[in-house]
Amino acid sequence: MSLITYLTRIQFERGAVRLIGEELALLGARRPLVVTDRGVVAAGLIARVLDAAGLPATTPVFDGTPENPTEEATLEARDRFKAEGCDSVIAVGGGSPLDLAKGVALLATHDEPLATYAAILGGIPRIRADQPPVIAVPTTAGTGSEVGRAALITLADGRKLGFISPHLIPNVAICDPELTLGLPPGLTAATGMDALTHCIETYLSPRHNPPAEAIALDGLARATRSLLRAVRDGADIEAREDMMMAALEGGMTFQKGLGAVHSMSHALGGLKAKRLHHGTLNAVILPHLLRFNAPACDAKYAALRQAMGLAEGADLAAAIESLNRDLGLPTDLAAMGLTEADCEALITRAVEDHSTATNGRPVGAEEFRELFRASLHGRAA
Ligand SMILES: NC(=O)c1ccc[n+]([C@@H]2O[C@H](COP(=O)([O-])OP(=O)(O)OC[C@H]3O[C@@H](n4cnc5c(N)ncnc54)[C@H](O)[C@@H]3O)[C@@H](O)[C@H]2O)c1
Numbered sequence: 242m243s244l245i246t247y248l249t250r251i252q253f254e255r256g257a258v259r260l261i262g263e264e265l266a267l268l269g270a271r272r273p274l275v276v277t278d279r280g281v282v283a284a285g286l287i288a289r290v291l292d293a294a295g296l297p298a299t300t301p302v303f304d305g306t307p308e309n310p311t312e313e314a315t316l317e318a319r320d321r322f323k324a325e326g327c328d329s330v331i332a333v334g335g336g337s338p339l340d341l342a343k344g345v346a347l348l349a350t351h352d353e354p355l356a357t358y359a360a361i362l363g364g365i366p367r368i369r370a371d372q373p374p375v376i377a378v379p380t381t382a383g384t385g386s387e388v389g390r391a392a393l394i395t396l397a398d399g400r401k402l403g404f405i406s407p408h409l410i411p412n413v414a415i416c417d418p419e420l421t422l423g424l425p426p427g428l429t430a431a432t433g434m435d436a437l438t439h440c441i442e443t444y445l446s447p448r449h450n451p452p453a454e455a456i457a458l459d460g461l462a463r464a465t466r467s468l469l470r471a472v473r474d475g476a477d478i479e480a481r482e483d484m485m486m487a488a489l490e491g492g493m494t495f496q497k498g499l500g501a502v503h504s505m506s507h508a509l510g511g512l513k514a515k516r517l518h519h520g521t522l523n524a525v526i527l528p529h530l531l532r533f534n535a536p537a538c539d540a541k542y543a544a545l546r547q548a549m550g551l552a553e554g555a556d557l558a559a560a561i562e563s564l565n566r567d568l569g570l571p572t573d574l575a576a577m578g579l580t581e582a583d584c585e586a587l588i589t590r591a592v593e594d595h596s597t598a599t600n601g602r603p604v605g606a607e608e609f610r611e612l613f614r615a616s617l618h619g620r621a622a
Pocket residue numbers: 278279280281284286307308309310334335336337338340380381383384385386389390391392393420421422423424425428431432435495510519520
């Protein structure tokens with residue numbers, strides 16, 4: 242069985258930010274709340290977006306989104322949305338502001354506590370369509386949240402949970418690769434590896450959805466050929482464009498479900514004090530899952546190799562490790578400041594994560610323990 246959905250109106254081109262005003266008008270919206278974070282403001286992108294969209298400088302802007310957005314910040318932004326009499330949300334930033342903006346739209350009309358709507362707590366059918374429209378303007382090329390049906394938000398108790406619904410899919414995505422030209426190399430690498438991981442994990446998911454699989458392979462090919470280029474020369478607009486497309490394509494395939502790399506990185510992303518970047522976690526964990534999934538994914542690995550331009554029979558995990566090294570990303574979780582005790586405490590969360598069910602090979606607590614160990618210490622574990 243398969244359910245195939247594409248819902249977002251996507252404007253993808255250099256300079257697409259100039260279309261925001263028109264898109265707002267098409268939605269019948271007049272007073273947006275701009276949701277972003279301080280890094281995006283500091284990069285000058287909010288002033289640019291407001292100007293291009295023809296929005297007044299008095300437009301309310303919530304810039305308090307933390308990396309790995311929290312329930313607390315979502316409520317704060319929701320209160321601002323209501324206090325300012327807003328009728329729509331424009332999310333400008335990486336996955337963090339995009340996800341937080343989805344939470345704002347949800348809580349603008351849904352009155353129960355946020356946890357009520359979490360996917361693993363039975364929330365999917367509780368999320369209704371009556372929400373203010375969201376325009377997503379990604380400034381990283383990574384998460385695909387601009388077309389995705391999920392928002393990842395950390396609750397007050399530290400659980401980073403997925404809120405999943407077709408009603409959380411943004412109405413419009415404005416994909417303007419020029420917004421990523423100033424993204425520093427480290428963040429370009431980390432967010433790009435998130436996009437690449439999405440394409441691999443959704444492709445390996447057992448759900449039947451050939452169109453999504455074709456898209457995932459195209460995204461993987463783009464990320465493989467352009468990520469290192471974008472990291473080495475941030476001004477390479479063609480590489481930036483390829484990466485923004487790879488991220489978008491990854492997001493278009495979320496309907497297949499992700500896999501255990503994301504189960505582990507969601508669990509780790511909830512460790513607020515550690516401030517771990519989602520894409521970096523995925524990059525470090527991905528080779529270990531590729532080794533683990535191999536026996537169940539033989540035929541699919543041939544297609545992955547082809548998309549990545551690798552020789553027949555080449556070691557996919559080793560290829561990702563080598564790419565990580567070239568990108569300057571850490572090689573193991575220990576290098577990111579994590580310990581065995583941190584990981585042990587997260588096994589249950591990984592098992593319960595909404596991405597676990599669609600991993601390319603069934604995975605339970607014992608397997609997660611081994612995978613955390615291997616990811617902690619690199620290949621030698
Ligand atoms: N909704 C989904 O389907 C989905 C999928 C994958 C990841 N996510 C979530 O997205 C979040 C990660 O998002 P992210 O990787 O895009 O990072 P992010 O949004 O957390 O941003 C990381 C940093 O980059 C800065 N930044 C963003 N754009 C910039 C630019 N153009 N120039 C300079 N600095 C810039 C930000 O200020 C921030 O400090 C995680 O919480 C993750 O769980 C969601």
